[in-house]
Amino acid sequence: MNMHVETAQPAVSISNLSKTYDTGFEALKSVNLDIRKGEIFALLGPNGAGKTTLIGSVCGLVNPTSGTILVNGHDVIEEFRKTRAVIGLVPQELTGERYETVWDNVSFTRGLFGKPRNDALVEKILKDLSLWDKRKERVITLSGGMKRRVLIAKAMSHQPAILFLDEPTAGVDVELRRDMWRVVRDLKESGVTIILTTHYIEEAEEMADRIGIISNGEIILVEEKNELMAKLGKKDLTIELQDPIATLPEHLVSLGLRLEREGTQLVHSYDTQAERTGIASLMAAVSAEGLRIRDLSTSQSSLEDIFIGLLRDRT
Amino acid sequence: MNLYAIKAIYTFEMARWWRTALQSVVSPVVSTSLYFVVFGAAIGSRIDSVEGVSYGAFIVPGLIMLSLLQQSISNASFGIYFPKFSGTIYEILSAPISHVETVIAYVGAAATKSVILSLIMLATAGFFVDLTIAHPVWMVVFLILTATTFSLIGFIIGIWADGFEKLQLFPLLIVTPLAFLGGTFYSITMLPPVWQTISLFNPVVYLVSGFRWSFYGVADVDIVVSLGMTLGFLAAALTVVTWMFRTGYKLRT
Ligand SMILES: Nc1ncnc2c1ncn2[C@@H]1O[C@H](COP(=O)(O)OP(=O)(O)OP(=O)(O)O)[C@@H](O)[C@H]1O
Ligand SMILES: [Mg+2]
Numbered sequence: 210m211n212m213h214v215e216t217a218q219p220a221v222s223i224s225n226l227s228k229t230y231d232t233g234f235e236a237l238k239s240v241n242l243d244i245r246k247g248e249i250f251a252l253l254g255p256n257g258a259g260k261t262t263l264i265g266s267v268c269g270l271v272n273p274t275s276g277t278i279l280v281n282g283h284d285v286i287e288e289f290r291k292t293r294a295v296i297g298l299v300p301q302e303l304t305g306e307r308y309e310t311v312w313d314n315v316s317f318t319r320g321l322f323g324k325p326r327n328d329a330l331v332e333k334i335l336k337d338l339s340l341w342d343k344r345k346e347r348v349i350t351l352s353g354g355m356k357r358r359v360l361i362a363k364a365m366s367h368q369p370a371i372l373f374l375d376e377p378t379a380g381v382d383v384e385l386r387r388d389m390w391r392v393v394r395d396l397k398e399s400g401v402t403i404i405l406t407t408h409y410i411e412e413a414e415e416m417a418d419r420i421g422i423i424s425n426g427e428i429i430l431v432e433e434k435n436e437l438m439a440k441l442g443k444k445d446l447t448i449e450l451q452d453p454i455a456t457l458p459e460h461l462v463s464l465g466l467r468l469e470r471e472g473t474q475l476v477h478s479y480d481t482q483a484e485r486t487g488i489a490s491l492m493a494a495v496s497a498e499g500l501r502i503r504d505l506s507t508s509q510s511s512l513e514d515i516f517i518g519l520l521r522d523r524t
Numbered sequence: 525m526n527l528y529a530i531k532a533i534y535t536f537e538m539a540r541w542w543r544t545a546l547q548s549v550v551s552p553v554v555s556t557s558l559y560f561v562v563f564g565a566a567i568g569s570r571i572d573s574v575e576g577v578s579y580g581a582f583i584v585p586g587l588i589m590l591s592l593l594q595q596s597i598s599n600a601s602f603g604i605y606f607p608k609f610s611g612t613i614y615e616i617l618s619a620p621i622s623h624v625e626t627v628i629a630y631v632g633a634a635a636t637k638s639v640i641l642s643l644i645m646l647a648t649a650g651f652f653v654d655l656t657i658a659h660p661v662w663m664v665v666f667l668i669l670t671a672t673t674f675s676l677i678g679f680i681i682g683i684w685a686d687g688f689e690k691l692q693l694f695p696l697l698i699v700t701p702l703a704f705l706g707g708t709f710y711s712i713t714m715l716p717p718v719w720q721t722i723s724l725f726n727p728v729v730y731l732v733s734g735f736r737w738s739f740y741g742v743a744d745v746d747i748v749v750s751l752g753m754t755l756g757f758l759a760a761a762l763t764v765v766t767w768m769f770r771t772g773y774k775l776r777t
Contacts, residue, residue: 265777268618269617290622296618298618300614308540321621323529
């Protein structure tokens with residue numbers, strides 16, 4: 210057996226990509242980004258950050274102003290046939306040939322991407338996405354969530370190696386969202402590289418291997434999810450008191466403790482990466498004040514907190 | 525060549541058409557019949573014949589040409605405008621399909637529809653007048669060339685238009701008047717000399733004249749000129765389409 214070292218070519222390699230729209234608006238500013246084969250990459254960023262523009266540039270919807278994009282080593286403009294054939298796209302907007310059936314819509318996409326008809330595969334995809342019962346219905350008659358599934362089915366119909374999901378779970382209920390997460394995980398299992406954008410941070414937290422944050426057309430951070438959580442993550446230590454207190458002793462305030470929940474809780478935020486967390490001395494100080502401790506707990510801050518923190522730091 | 529893609533678009537477009545067959549097939553047939561009743565029977569009975577052809581039969585090629593121009597443009601312009609309007613164009617743009625293939629599929633489907641319609645109208649006309657077709661092969665050649673050219677023009681309009689009004693503008697303001705003034709219902713030799721000369725600037729004259737020649741062997745302008753002009757229009761339309769795609773005109777942002 211050969212051991213492969215991690216020198217594999219990236220699935221998508223974006224260098225110095227800029228896009229200025231006809232309006233003069235600079236939506237992407239010299240973006241550099243590599244997507245690794247087989248990973249789930251979550252692109253996060255506020256409205257108008259440039260996520261859809263970035264995806265459109267890779268998929269052929271947007272003419273980049275400058276820069277290069279390689280997909281499996283092929284240029285997306287010069288060798289568009291090779292690159293587009295391996296990319297599936299689930300767009301942000303709900304569209305679809307509204308007056309055609311689900312089945313026809315999905316089969317159509319497969320043909321469009323140069324693949325011969327394969328009813329068995331389309332059947333499997335529709336079943337996986339719980340669309341089988343709806344196959345003969347016209348898309349216009351479906352609910353928003355179902356339309357979203359049809360778009361995913363269309364993108365999967367030509368068995369892409371790279372799948373872009375532009376806010377796949379926007380306006381989708383919790384159950385459907387979990388369904389989609391399952392579908393995306395299955396795709397990853399089968400070796401598909403997935404790039405998704407989302408406004409739901411818990412989604413990135415749940416799904417992604419790596420996270421990129423984009424703001425004002427610039428990638429401001431790309432990090433392994435776990436490292437990002439660990440590096441930027443703060444933990445809250447919550448000390449529940451046996452008896453509520455009215456004011457926090459001066460000494461404890463100076464140690465960075467806050468009084469919360471009507472005097473029943475002391476909260477201390479600390480950096481998990483710091484050399485010394487100072488928890489031991491904190492606990493000693495609390496008992497020295499004669500406060501009786503009922504319970505202790507710690508909680509890690511979410512990506513959302515990190516995200517908001519990052520964006521705040523930049524403005 | 526991504527033949528599967530061409531086939532996918534082509535069959536999709538044709539299926540859309542069949543589904544609305546009532547409006548897309550029946551209404552042109554009804555309007556043609558009305559023309560025959562009004563012009564052929566009512567007015568035609570007072571006109572002896574034009575260049576040896578009974579008036580009712582004389583107007584058949586012109587009427588078919590008129591509808592061919594209108595149908596080609598409207599089919600092709602809607603065919604590409606609709607995905608732009610509904611947003612499904614994203615799929616075409618992200619697919620591994622070249623501009624040439626896109627044009628072949630959309631224009632091919634639109635031209636097929638209008639040729640089929642023309643043949644249906646021809647059959648309908650057979651109920652009203654005695655038809656002779658002197659050069660059937662040339663008739664089909666003129667049909668296909670003209671259908672392709674005007675489907676290309678429709679395609680261009682569909683890409684250019686950013687609203688339904690614009691879609692109607694060109695056919696309504698330019699094509700229909702030119703068709704009516706292009707010898708659809710008369711031979712331009714019936715006009716005063718000045719108007720005959722002016723008519724020669726009307727492209728439709730060449731199309732109608734050539735098409736009518738394939739039926740009755742009579743023409744307003746030399747058949748070679750007609751054929752040359754018809755091919756010239758096709759080349760012009762192809763040039764504009766090529767330019768649009770080269771520059772990414774109004775398709776990719
Ligand atoms: N066709 C266009 N012409 C001009 N400006 C555009 C065009 N498309 C997008 N923009 C602008 O470019 C910026 C980036 O848009 P984009 O759609 O990429 O953002 P996004 O990160 O996907 O936002 P959202 O989260 O709202 O989907 C926005 O300010 C938008 O207004
Ligand atoms: Mg977007």
